[in-house]
Amino acid sequence: MGRFPDVLVRHGKEWLYGRRGQERAERTGKRGGILRGAGKDSPAPATARAGNEPSRDGAALRVEGVSFSYPQVEVLRGVSFTLRPGEVCSVLGNNGAGKSTLLKCLLRLLKPREGAILVEGEPLSRLKPPELARKAGYVPQRADGYHRLTVFDAVLLGRKPHVSWGVETADLEAVEAILHRLGLAHLALRYTDELSGGEMQKVVIARALAQEPRILLLDEPTNNLDLRNQTEVMEILRAEARSGGICVLVAIHDLNLALRYSDRFIVLKDGAVLRWGGPEVIDPETIREAYGVEARVERFGDRFLVIPEGCCCFEQDRQS
Numbered sequence: 001m002g003r004f005p006d007v008l009v010r011h012g013k014e015w016l017y018g019r020r021g022q023e024r025a026e027r028t029g030k031r032g033g034i035l036r037g038a039g040k041d042s043p044a045p046a047t048a049r050a051g052n053e054p055s056r057d058g059a060a061l062r063v064e065g066v067s068f069s070y071p072q073v074e075v076l077r078g079v080s081f082t083l084r085p086g087e088v089c090s091v092l093g094n095n096g097a098g099k100s101t102l103l104k105c106l107l108r109l110l111k112p113r114e115g116a117i118l119v120e121g122e123p124l125s126r127l128k129p130p131e132l133a134r135k136a137g138y139v140p141q142r143a144d145g146y147h148r149l150t151v152f153d154a155v156l157l158g159r160k161p162h163v164s165w166g167v168e169t170a171d172l173e174a175v176e177a178i179l180h181r182l183g184l185a186h187l188a189l190r191y192t193d194e195l196s197g198g199e200m201q202k203v204v205i206a207r208a209l210a211q212e213p214r215i216l217l218l219d220e221p222t223n224n225l226d227l228r229n230q231t232e233v234m235e236i237l238r239a240e241a242r243s244g245g246i247c248v249l250v251a252i253h254d255l256n257l258a259l260r261y262s263d264r265f266i267v268l269k270d271g272a273v274l275r276w277g278g279p280e281v282i283d284p285e286t287i288r289e290a291y292g293v294e295a296r297v298e299r300f301g302d303r304f305l306v307i308p309e310g311c312c313c314f315e316q317d318r319q320s
Contacts, residue, residue, distance in 0.1 A: 059121070060085045060247035061106075061215050066115030068098075068105055075101045077272040079115070083264060085214075085245040088238050090258035092282075093268035094291050099251035100141070102268070103217045106249070107138050120214055133161035137208030139218040143200055151195070151203055152188045155179060158210025178206050182236055198229030202236065209240060215247045216240070222257060230254070234261040255282065255306040279304050 061083040068076040076098045083089050091099045104110040106117060108124060117124040119135045127135060137158070149157075155178060159171040179185045182202050192200060201221060208216060218237070222230040238261045241248045252258050258265065259279055267275040267282075269290050275281040282304065287295045294309045 058084055060087075060119070061249070062116075062118040062121075063106070064116045064118075066102070066105055066112045066117060068101055068110055068112050075271050076105065076112070077270075079266075079268075079271075079273055081264075081266055081273065081276050083215075083247045083249065085247055086241050087263045088241050088248045088250065088261060089264040089266060090262040091249060091251040091266045091268065092253075092255065092258060092290065093274075097268040097290075098271040099268060100219050101271075103138070103219055103249070103251055106215075106217055107136055108132060130161050133211055135214050137211045137213035137216045139201075139204050139208050139216070139221055141219045141223065143204045147193070149192050150189050151184060151192060152179070154192050154203055155184075155206045155210050158207040161211055174212070175210055178209050181240075182206050182209075198225050198232070201225060201229065201233060205233065205236060213246060215249065218248070218250045220251055220253065222252065222254060230257060237261065255287070258282075259304045259306065282306065 059082045063082070064080050066076055066079045067074070079098075079102060081089075091102060093099055101110065105112050106124070108127075119127070122135075124132070152175060155175045156167065156171065159167065159174060163171060176185075179188055182205065184199070184202055184206060187195065187199060187203075192203060195203065205218070205221070208218075216237070221233055221237075225233065234257055237248050237250065240246060250258075250262070259282060264278060265275070265281055266273060267286055267290050274290055275286050283297055284295055287293055287297075287306065293311055296307045296309060298305045298307060
């Protein structure tokens with residue numbers, strides 16, 4: 001039997017790595033205990049969903065008058081909003097509206113020129129890096145830096161904010177539980193460079209969830225995914241928000257996906273908040289002003305559907 005480059009075997013309550021894991025794998029014919037009876041429908045092991053209490057006013061995330069500028073270019077202007085635990089919020093706007101910059105300010109990757117950001121009532125500026133990593137998880141537009149890692153190890157990287165001297169059983173069990181919740185258990189020992197785009201996106205989300213964050217920020221997580229994977233990703237985000245009481249903030253272009261899975265909406269235009277609120281803010285006037293597109297918004301039961309009808313600029317050209 002050939003040697004496995006990464007061997008992780010669960011034997012009862014014990015996790016075995018390296019040579020002992022190799023020997024156990026050769027005796028049992030299994031590359032890892034996580035595969036024992038594992039599959040998309042396997043029950044997930046119970047695990048604690050740790051988290052701090054929300055602030056006194058119930059806000060998980062409060063943004064007050066945040067502005068940001070690059071040299072000679074103002075990108076964000078007085079952005080303010082509040083989100084509560086369990087809410088999914090879509091950040092909308094055309095290219096260059098400031099969506100990605102806003103997320104980076106919320107992660108302290110960029111320093112706002114003015115304004116305040118509070119996570120569960122605590123100023124973001126006062127958090128040390130490990131504390132920030134336990135408060136906020138991030139899924140960027142492009143997943144880089146995984147190279148030749150197994151899915152299990154890629155997700156295990158998300159436990160770094162909770163690890164002091166070394167990986168413990170609780171960390172391994174947390175990863176196992178997340179893989180089951182996201183339907184990735186059957187891929188645990190696959191290499192990340194062998195995955196499809198949709199599978200890899202779910203792995204990156206799983207890694208962020210392994211941090212056990214109180215807010216989860218995602219930059220265009222459905223880009224370049226097919227319809228099924230777009231739907232699965234958004235369903236995962238909504239389910240995690242509801243079950244874990246976390247606040248999810250998603251920068252997204254697809255208005256209909258946003259309307260289907262989000263509770264709140266921030267519409268940006270030229271770096272400022274054009275509209276903020278529930279589904280009622282996504283109306284033809286807002287779409288026209290934010291995107292320069294004529295559209296109808298139809299209601300089907302408890303859902304809304306945006307139907308584009310043409311670009312405003314083309315209509316103006318025909319009239320001139």
